[in-house]
Amino acid sequence: MLVIGAATAQVADRRPLQFRDAAEEARFRDLTHELRCVMCQNQSIADSEALIAVDLRREILQLMREGRSDDEIRRFLVDRYGQFVLYKPQVEPSTWLLWFGPVLVLLAGGGVVWHVVRDRARNRGDVPVATDDGGEW
Incomplete structure (x- = not known):
């Protein structure tokens, strides 16, 4: 039973994200294209299909909706994963x-x-x- 729930959760995580408007989608796309997938290493979070990238896309959208700026979101991810997550580290x-x-x-x-x-x-x-x-x- 637990295995079925885990498999269903993974499928549910892969549903397409719903954006409120074109501006939110454009900001999201710009931000996720400049962040590196921590598992794939040579793909952006936007391009990667790794489960962690799917989760990070959802988390980034959540942080955007909480009102955080792009710099705050980048800083959050750097604090969590290090400078490696940035394609252009400081x-x-x-x-x-x-x-x-x-x-x-x-x-x-x-x-x-x-x-x-x-x-x-x-x-x-x-x-x-x-x-x-x-x-x-």
Whole structure:
């Protein structure tokens, strides 16, 4: 009996959300597209069909209807799941590597390439050039 109730609850959770008006729907869509599904990792909450994403969509709509701003909803989710839930995390000491890491890797790679090219150019001058002495092989 409990199994049937759990299965029915999951189906009920997947019913389409009902919006009061187009403005509420547009705000909801914008907000859920900028939040990452905590299970799928590379999908937004809007695009994911994971049960947690379905639940989060319902919770976000509930928070909107309670009168919370988009920033308050984002903060609520960050407090619960961490900066990972945001596609664009805030720049702060704990996310510096996330924001500036790719630039550092690119600069380090450029430095290595520059160093290798410079060393090869220097070494070319040290190699004796073969001259043709006119002899046959």
